[in-house]
Amino acid sequence: MENKAIKVENLTFRYPDAESDTLKNISFELDYGEVLGIIGPNGAGKTTLAMALKGLIPHTVDGEIQGKIIVDGKDVLKHDISEQVLNSGLVFQDPEGQLSQMSVEEEVAFGLGNIGVPRAEMVKRIEKALQTVGLAGFEKRSPLALSGGQQQRLAIASVMAMEPSIMMMDEPTTMLDPVGKNEVFKVLKSLKEKGMTGVIIEHEIERLTMYCDKILVLHEGESILFGTPKEIFSDLMLLKKFKLRGPQVTEVAYEVFNDKEQIPVVLDEAVQSFSKELKA
Amino acid sequence: MNSMYVQGNSFLHQLDPRTKILFVFSIILFVFLFYDPMFQFLVTVSLLPIVFLSGLTTPYLKTVKFMFLLVFLIITVHGLYNPMGDVTKVTWQLTENLSFKHDALIYGAVMSFRILSIGTATLLFVMSTHPSDLANALVKWKVPHAVAFMILSTFQLIPIIGREAKVIMEAQQARCLDVKANMIQRVKHLIPLFAPLFITSFMRVHQMSQVLECRGFSSTGPKTSLREMTIGFRDYAFLTAIALFALAAITLRAVVGGTLLPITDFVLMSALIGIWIVCSIYFFDFLWKSVRKKVV
Amino acid sequence: MSAFLRVENLTHIYPGKIKALESINLEIGEGEVVAVLGRNGSGKTTLVKHFNGLLKPTKGNVWIGDMNAKKHSVAKLSAKVGYVFQNSNHQTFLPSVEQELRYGCENIGLDEETIQERVERVTELFQLEDILETNPFDLNSTQRKEVGMASILAIEPKVIVLDEPTTGQDHAGSERIKEVITMLKEQGHIVILVTHDMQLVGELDCRVVVISNGKKLADGAAREVFKDKAMLKEASLEPPQVMTLAEQLTSFGVNDHVLTVEEMIKEYKRVKKLDINKQLQTS
Numbered sequence: 001m002e003n004k005a006i007k008v009e010n011l012t013f014r015y016p017d018a019e020s021d022t023l024k025n026i027s028f029e030l031d032y033g034e035v036l037g038i039i040g041p042n043g044a045g046k047t048t049l050a051m052a053l054k055g056l057i058p059h060t061v062d063g064e065i066q067g068k069i070i071v072d073g074k075d076v077l078k079h080d081i082s083e084q085v086l087n088s089g090l091v092f093q094d095p096e097g098q099l100s101q102m103s104v105e106e107e108v109a110f111g112l113g114n115i116g117v118p119r120a121e122m123v124k125r126i127e128k129a130l131q132t133v134g135l136a137g138f139e140k141r142s143p144l145a146l147s148g149g150q151q152q153r154l155a156i157a158s159v160m161a162m163e164p165s166i167m168m169m170d171e172p173t174t175m176l177d178p179v180g181k182n183e184v185f186k187v188l189k190s191l192k193e194k195g196m197t198g199v200i201i202e203h204e205i206e207r208l209t210m211y212c213d214k215i216l217v218l219h220e221g222e223s224i225l226f227g228t229p230k231e232i233f234s235d236l237m238l239l240k241k242f243k244l245r246g247p248q249v250t251e252v253a254y255e256v257f258n259d260k261e262q263i264p265v266v267l268d269e270a271v272q273s274f275s276k277e278l279k280a
Numbered sequence: 281m282n283s284m285y286v287q288g289n290s291f292l293h294q295l296d297p298r299t300k301i302l303f304v305f306s307i308i309l310f311v312f313l314f315y316d317p318m319f320q321f322l323v324t325v326s327l328l329p330i331v332f333l334s335g336l337t338t339p340y341l342k343t344v345k346f347m348f349l350l351v352f353l354i355i356t357v358h359g360l361y362n363p364m365g366d367v368t369k370v371t372w373q374l375t376e377n378l379s380f381k382h383d384a385l386i387y388g389a390v391m392s393f394r395i396l397s398i399g400t401a402t403l404l405f406v407m408s409t410h411p412s413d414l415a416n417a418l419v420k421w422k423v424p425h426a427v428a429f430m431i432l433s434t435f436q437l438i439p440i441i442g443r444e445a446k447v448i449m450e451a452q453q454a455r456c457l458d459v460k461a462n463m464i465q466r467v468k469h470l471i472p473l474f475a476p477l478f479i480t481s482f483m484r485v486h487q488m489s490q491v492l493e494c495r496g497f498s499s500t501g502p503k504t505s506l507r508e509m510t511i512g513f514r515d516y517a518f519l520t521a522i523a524l525f526a527l528a529a530i531t532l533r534a535v536v537g538g539t540l541l542p543i544t545d546f547v548l549m550s551a552l553i554g555i556w557i558v559c560s561i562y563f564f565d566f567l568w569k570s571v572r573k574k575v576v
Numbered sequence: 577m578s579a580f581l582r583v584e585n586l587t588h589i590y591p592g593k594i595k596a597l598e599s600i601n602l603e604i605g606e607g608e609v610v611a612v613l614g615r616n617g618s619g620k621t622t623l624v625k626h627f628n629g630l631l632k633p634t635k636g637n638v639w640i641g642d643m644n645a646k647k648h649s650v651a652k653l654s655a656k657v658g659y660v661f662q663n664s665n666h667q668t669f670l671p672s673v674e675q676e677l678r679y680g681c682e683n684i685g686l687d688e689e690t691i692q693e694r695v696e697r698v699t700e701l702f703q704l705e706d707i708l709e710t711n712p713f714d715l716n717s718t719q720r721k722e723v724g725m726a727s728i729l730a731i732e733p734k735v736i737v738l739d740e741p742t743t744g745q746d747h748a749g750s751e752r753i754k755e756v757i758t759m760l761k762e763q764g765h766i767v768i769l770v771t772h773d774m775q776l777v778g779e780l781d782c783r784v785v786v787i788s789n790g791k792k793l794a795d796g797a798a799r800e801v802f803k804d805k806a807m808l809k810e811a812s813l814e815p816p817q818v819m820t821l822a823e824q825l826t827s828f829g830v831n832d833h834v835l836t837v838e839e840m841i842k843e844y845k846r847v848k849k850l851d852i853n854k855q856l857q858t859s
Contacts, residue, residue, distance in 0.1 A: 041746040043716050056490055082499035090494045096440065097484050098491045100433050102412050109506035111495035116502045126506070144439060148616065158495070174744055177616040177772050179812045203746065206817050243748040248775070248817040251837045256844050267817060271824045278828040278847065444666075450630050450650075451666040454659035456683035456731060458651035472679075475669035479713075483665070 004070070005166055005197045006030040006053065011067035013052060018063075022048045024221040026067075030214060032165075035198045037208045037229075040218035041243055046201045049218065050170045053199060054090040055081045072165040085115055089159035091169040095151035095176070098158075099143040104135060107143050107154055111162045129161040133187050149180025153187055160191075167191065167198040174203060181207070206247045209233075209265045217244065229265045284343070284406045291514065292334040292408040297417035299515040300405045306522045307401040310529050311394045315538040317386060317551050320393030327400045336407050340400075345562045347399045351392040352559040355552055358388030371545045372552075380552065386543055389551040411435045416505050425503060433488070441481055448476045579603035581627065581735055581766060585636035588622055588790075596622040597790045599636070604735075604768070609761050611769045611777045611798070614787035615812040620770055623787060624737050627768070628657040640735065655684050658733035662740040664712070664720040673715075673723050674708040680731040698726040701759070718749035725756065735766040742773045754779060778802075778816040778835035786811050799835055 006029065013023040022045045030036050038046050051057045055076045058065045069076040072087035092098050101107040108126045117125065130136045133153040138146070143154060152172055159167065172188075173181040181204070188211050191198070202208040208215075209229045217225040217232060219242045225232050233239070233246045236254045245251065249270035253263040257277065264270035292300070307327075311320050331340045359371075365383025372380040415428040452472045453459055459469060492498075532540070583602040589595050596619045604610055614620040625631040626638045629650045638645040640656050661667050670676045677698060681691045699705055702722045707715065712723055721741065728736065738757070742750045750773070757780060760767050771777065777784060777798050784801050786794040788811040794801045802808065802815040814820075818840040823832045829847050834840045 041748055042718065042744075051490075054494060056493065060490060060493055080498075081493045082496050085494070085496040085499065092487065092491060094487065097487045100429075100436055100488060100491070102410065102432070102435065106412055106506055113504045113506065114496040115499055116504050119504060119506065119508065122504065122506055144436070162496070171744075177812075178814060179615045203744075243746070243751075245747050248837050248840075249821050252818060252821070252840045252844065255837075255841045256848070267820060270821055274821065274825055274844070275828065278825065278830075278851065447661070447663075448666045450625075451659075451661040453630065453650040454628055454654050454661065455667060455680040455727065456651045456654045458649065458683070460649060460651075472669055476666050479669070480663075480665050 003032065003073075004029050005032045005034065005072060006036070006199070007068070007070040008053075009068040011049075011052065011069060012065070013048060013057060014064045016062050020221075022063075022221050023052065026218075026221075026223045028214075028216055028223065028226050030197070030199070032197050033195050034213040035192060035196065035200065035211055037212035037215045038199065038201045038218060039203075039205065039208065039215060039244065043220075044218040045221040046218055047170055050090065050168055050199065050201055052076070054088055054168055055079070055084050056090075085111070085162055086164055088166040088168055089162055089164035091152070091155050091159050091167070091172050093171040093174055095148050095155060096144070098155040099151060102142060103139065104130070104141050104143060104146075104154055105139040108158045108161045111158055115162065125161045125163070129157040132160065132190065133157040134183070147180060148176045149183035152176060152180065152184050156184070156187055165197060167196055169198065169200045169202075171201050171203065173207075185211075205245065206249075206267075209247055209250075217242070219244075230261075230263075233265050234260045234263060284339070284403070285410050286336055286339050286407045288335050288408065290334040290408070292330065292404060294514060295408075295518060296509055296511045296515050297405075297409045297413045298421065299511065299518055300409060301417070302519065303522060304398075304401045304405050306526055308398055309526065311397050313529055313533045313538070314540065315386075315390055316540050317389035317393055317543065318547060319540055320390055320397060321551065324393050324397040324400060327397060327404065330404060331400065334404065334408055336404065339407060340403055343403055344396075344399070347396060348555070348559050348562060351395055352555055354395070355385070355388035355392045355555050358391065359385040359552060362387060371548055380548075382545065382548065385548045385552065389548055392551070392555060410507070412505075412507055413509060416507055416509055419503070420509070425497075429492075429497075437481075437484075440484070441477070444480055445473070445477055448473055448480075451476070579605040580641055581605075582639040583623075583626070583636070584639070586623070586626060586633050586638060587635040588619075588626070588631060589634040595790055600787075600792050602785065602792070602795070604766055606734075606766060607761055607764050609757060609767045609769070609780055609782040611771055611780070611782055611784045612787060613771065613774075613777070613784055613811065613813055618787045618811070619790040620787040621739070622790075624659075624739070624768060624770055627653075627735060627737060628659050629653040630659075651683070654680075654733070655731055656733055657735040657737060658728035658731055659737045660721075660725050660728050660739060660741070662743060664717075664724045667724055667727070668712045668720065671711050672709055673704060673712055676712055676723055676727045677704075677708075677730050680727055684731060694730045694732065698730045701729070702726045702756070717744055718746070718752060721745065721749070721753070722756070729760075733765075735768065736760060737768045737770065739770045740772070741769065742771065742776050750776060774814060775816045778819070781835055786813065788812075799833055802835070803832065 009027050011023055011026040012021050014021045038049060040046050048057065051061065052069060053071060057063060058077065059081050065077065074084060074087050076084065099107055101110050105126050108129055109122055112122045112125060130139065133156055135150065135153055135157060143151060146154065173184050176184065185207055192211050200208065200211065212229055214227065215229050215232045216223055224242060233250045236246050236251065239246060247265055249267055250263055250265050253270065257263055262273065264273045307323065310323055331337055359380040360378060362384035364387060367381050369382040370379045371382045371385055411432050415432040418428040419425055449459065457469060457472055581604040583600055586597055586600040588597040600623060612620045612624060622631060626633060626645060627640065629645050629648060632646055640653060643656065645653060668676060670679060674695065677695045678691055681694055699708065704726060707719065712720055715723065741753045745753065754776065757767050782798060783796065784798045785792060786801065786807065793807050793811055794804065802819060808815065816835060818834055818837055819832065822830050822834045822840060822843065826832055829850065830843055834843050
């Protein structure tokens with residue numbers, strides 16, 4: 001078996017008492033070092049998929065699950081979540097709801113303590129994690145006294161310190177203001193540069209395309225598209241049919257460029273290709 | 281601040297939480313061994329130097345005023361109305377049919393100083409112990425990890441729920457709910473305020489449980505902690521002192537009995553008037569501050 | 577006639593002497609849509625909370641029609657200024673959508689007939705016919721938001737404050753909320769948005785008020801205000817992506833006035849056509 005970070009095969013899930021499946025026959029693969037973005041309308045099953053990848057489904061949430069999920073070489077369905085903390089970590093949407101400790105450093109230490117990381121090692125990891133998310137110097141503060149963006153960065157640091165192979169984030173910026181969003185995206189960028197393997201669910205499509213190698217489009221539990229951002233957005237009409245949109249620059253380019261293969265997905269690229277077109 | 285913990289580096293702060301828990305228990309033991317207001321008063325007073333030395337004077341004085349309000353009510357109401365003991369033995373006749381009775385006043389004074397001394401000891405403990413250390417101490421005493429976490433997270437949850445309650449209150453007022461209506465109406469209004477609060481709190485706790493799973497909360501094997509805790513020389517010295525006091529107290533109780541000295545009317549009057557004076561100081565302080573706030 | 581909503585020299589100081597707003601002046605007239613922009617903690621929420629009396633001015637006055645907000649209770653003012661909270665869970669608690677819609681009307685003591693009439697009106701407006709019996713907690717987030725808005729609208733306030741209406745909404749949900757806002761505007765309501773969603777503001781093409789550190793930094797049409805890059809930076813705001821694209825293409829004759837994707841497409845085609853004409857002329 002080749003070494004894949006995530007391998008999902010024919011994943012189907014139904015909540016108890018639900019009339020239909022929330023996830024329908026989903027399959028995809030992700031390599032190490034790649035970041036996957038999951039997009040789709042509300043109710044498409046994005047969060048459910050993230051919970052399944054993390055193993056919260058089926059280990060803490062009941063339901064009928066079929067198919068196979070291998071994350072970092074481990075069969076998620078067969079191992080309890082506590083056995084998977086080194087394989088994957090999940091950052092949730094609500095920043096404050098993830099914080100339970102009395103100070104910033106203890107928040108990061110909490111997960112480490114649970115898995116029995118020795119104290120000396122703990123101190124080192126806390127320092128490194130807080131450094132990465134730009135919260136060095138905040139060690140003694142109460143997590144409740146932080147801004148939303150700082151809280152979310154703390155949540156990321158707490159997951160990161162446990163050093164999971166794969167980072168998963170479920171709409172980490174949705175509840176933040178523009179400043180908070182920028183702060184979190186900056187952290188994501190530096191993680192990406194360090195070769196993070198990750199899964200990010202995000203509404204803000206303009207930002208998402210800057211950090212993703214692959215995008216998975218969900219609609220009513222089905223995976224309708226999977227590929228690189230370029231591949232996904234070259235078929236904008238299909239996305240529109242599912243009430244989704246592309247980045248603004250992509251939407252403009254899609255309308256005015258003849259060569260659909262060449263449409264830009266991020267701003268810098270767009271400025272270049274538009275300049276080129278206008279010069280011609 | 282989420283808890284009543286006051287940062288510091290005093291002798292008391294450095295003690296192990298377990299030592300401090302034993303200390304609180306020993307104070308409870310002392311005050312319940314004897315039925316003597318003088319003794320209770322001495323215990324209370326002897327705790328004050330510790331308050332001062334721990335650098336907790338200001339927060340202590342702020343918090344203790346609520347206790348004084350309670351104590352004021354207890355000694356006054358009991359002294360006037362408690363029909364216990366010999367009701368003909370009067371200490372202070374106020375009007376024709378209103379008087380402070382001797383036995384009832386003893387009961388009121390004993391209760392008051394018990395509350396004050398136990399309260400002071402508990403405040404000393406809470407104010408000098410970081411909640412995380414408390415949780416750790418409990419874990420060391422073989423209290424399950426989950427229970428210790430629950431105690432700790434309560435500290436965190438209270439301010440969050442408080443803030444949430446305020447938002448909900450505003451949200452319902454925006455739907456023309458008149459929160460300043462009469463009493464009966466207000467009781468009816470508890471539903472629109474508490475139903476959303478209950479639901480959002482429930483969702484919060486539910487999510488927290490998932491967060492905890494992701495952080496390896498239920499992983500088996502040894503747990504470690506960032507905060508170091510060791511029982512050292514200080515703790516042994518402190519515990520020895522407590523043990524000696526306890527021994528002395530128990531011996532005294534066995535030999536002399538529950539009351540050490542005869543309780544005179546003078547003692548009782550001093551207790552009553554003393555508590556009144558302290559309470560009125562707090563009251564005037566409160567008045568002064570509210571007036572000043574209005575003016576500024 | 578003076579504007580319906582007037583803010584005169586409003587200063588708000590929180591306990592602890594924290595100055596949240598300083599000398600704000602603002603007039604909002606009938607049929608206006610105004611987006612209040614600014615980062616968290618800028619004072620924008622403090623400002624709009626004065627409109628329905630949740631906060632009272634430390635200095636200055638807020639006038640809602642001929643009512644001085646200082647002198648009336650929140651419950652009274654809420655009949656004139658509807659406030660839809662960001663998190664529907666804070667406002668919703670009754671077991672059916674219909675009861676939710678009736679709730680505000682019952683609070684202001686309307687008679688049964690009027691309540692019926694209003695519930696029917698908002699039901700039609702938001703097309704809620706099929707879900708009247710449903711428990712709001714069984715609805716998706718867009719529907720729940722709509723129920724929240726509808727229940728406030730049933731009170732028939734002149735002014736509607738929407739706090740972060742598109743946060744957590746998907747594209748379809750945002751589109752729907754945009755439609756609702758346009759509809760409310762057409763009916764003569766004043767709509768005040770507190771939002772971070774610059775794309776929404778761009779597409780609404782509305783008036784914006786920028787608040788930063790308790791002061792009003794800018795007030796005007798989004799198109800004009802968004803041009804002031806230094807000001808946007810101070811307020812930690814970013815214009816819609818197409819606007820940034822247009823700005824970087826001005827050397828080719830692209831006008832940086834664009835707010836939406838559609839406008840950018842038009843603008844690009846205009847410049848391209850000019851180009852072709854020029855080329856034709858030179859050759």
